[in-house]
Amino acid sequence: MIQYPFLEQGATIGVTAPSSGVSSELHELLNAAFKSMEKKGFNIISGETAWVQNKAKSASAKKRAEEFNKMMLNENIQLIFPPWGGELLIETLEYIDFENIQDKWVLGYSDISLLLLAITLKTGVATAHGTNLVDLRGEYSDDTTAMWQSVLSTKKGESILQRSSEKYQKEWQFDNPTPYIFNLTEQTYWKSTVNDKVKIQGRLLGGCVDTIRHLAGTPYGDVRNFEENYIEGDSVIWFLENCELSTTDLRRSLVQMKLAGWFDNCNGILFGRSSANTSVTNYTVEDVYKELSEELQIPILYDVDCGHVPPQITFINGAYAEVKSEHGKGKVLQIFK
Known part of the structure; x- marks a missing residue:
């Protein structure tokens, strides 16, 4: 059986970078995304890795995995939402604690999709392939992108319909x-x-x-x-x-x-x-x-x-x-x- 996490209104989002972080000259993008999510009623807990980028990754493979594992075990966090993708997430897999994957959403695409697929294949916990966090920094989202929240707030046993974009x-x-x-x-x-x-x-x-x-x-x-x-x-x-x-x-x-x-x-x-x-x-x-x-x-x-x-x-x-x-x-x- 597949386990489906559920995103509540006003939930806490954990932001960590298991692939690429955001370099200092682009911190404004991450800050704007945080403000946008807070306006929607979410709380944010940010890890260190989200704010740094060097040699094609946010930190060492172990540090990236440790921060992810910690957020996965943090009972207050309902959604783990990396800022964006990157290149070298695969380095972290051997350090990810798949035995203790909780019933909570992980959302992203690009390099993040490697972690999403690995989690679902190994544990049967559903994961969400969709928008990047930094792409939610606008005043609002287009109709297609905005559906991420409705999809993640769908209860087990229910269904959700999405349509192709205009x-x-x-x-x-x-x-x-x-x-x-x-x-x-x-x-x-x-x-x-x-x-x-x-x-x-x-x-x-x-x-x-x-x-x-x-x-x-x-x-x-x-x-x-x-x-x-x-x-x-x-x-x-x-x-x-x-x-x-x-x-x-x-x-x-x-x-x-x-x-x-x-x-x-x-x-x-x-x-x-x-x-x-x-x-x-x-x-x-x-x-x-x-x-x-x-x-x-x-x-x-x-x-x-x-x-x-x-x-x-x-x-x-x-x-x-x-x-x-x-x-x-x-x-x-x-x-x-």
């Missing part, structure tokens, strides 16, 4: 933030490798391919054990996104996941929009999707609201989902069962 952000304009931070200028359109009308059901698992691929073959990426012990024969829907990979590197990574058995029990895959997916000769990302769809005999939806091209839907690792797409519009119904 528009997405083509490129980051850090010096020109809108009141909701992002510059949402492009029309969202979900695409498919099969028919226009797609319906997929199963348990959600996923994250950033660049990082989660490194869990395959380790004790932290045992998908088969998760399927046998936590989801009682349900199939899996993978949600994946590419941060920096070329099409050939993405293809290699997906084949590795396939060979590791990650897609053995898979009903469908959702791929987020990406500003990477660089073609190699004339090998495009659409070719990658088509080949995988044909090999696995499953539908693949792509350009969905997930990952580094915001806004993004809040996907819960472990939740049962019904995903529908038609005429470029998508719906994700997550059922906390």
Whole structure:
């Protein structure tokens, strides 16, 4: 059985950086995010790692893990919310106390998705793949991003519906933030490798391919054990996104996941929009999707609201989902069962 944490109104959020912290010249972003969360009625407990960054990480692997473990055991904290992702979270895994993972949310994406997936696979505790903390520093959030709070406040046995965004952000304009931070200028359109009308059901698992691929073959990426012990024969829907990979590197990574058995029990895959997916000769990302769809005999939806091209839907690792797409519009119904 999957365990679902629950976020109460006025809860305390623990901010720690198991990957990258925020360097001093960007502290204003973190301060603004804290103020925004406090305005929403949340309390903040911040760790030391959130405020420092050196040599591609916030601190040593041990220190990052210790701070995370401490927040996980702190009974006052209901949500652990890193400032953002980074590069080297994988160094911390051997020091994370998976035996004492509590029933509380961890939320993030990018490099954080490696920790999220490892927690859910090893413990059956649901984790939340969604917005960064620093992206909540605006006066308000767009409709898609704002759903994070409703999703994390869904009770066990209940369900929550999210819809595809109206528009997405083509490129980051850090010096020109809108009141909701992002510059949402492009029309969202979900695409498919099969028919226009797609319906997929199963348990959600996923994250950033660049990082989660490194869990395959380790004790932290045992998908088969998760399927046998936590989801009682349900199939899996993978949600994946590419941060920096070329099409050939993405293809290699997906084949590795396939060979590791990650897609053995898979009903469908959702791929987020990406500003990477660089073609190699004339090998495009659409070719990658088509080949995988044909090999696995499953539908693949792509350009969905997930990952580094915001806004993004809040996907819960472990939740049962019904995903529908038609005429470029998508719906994700997550059922906390």
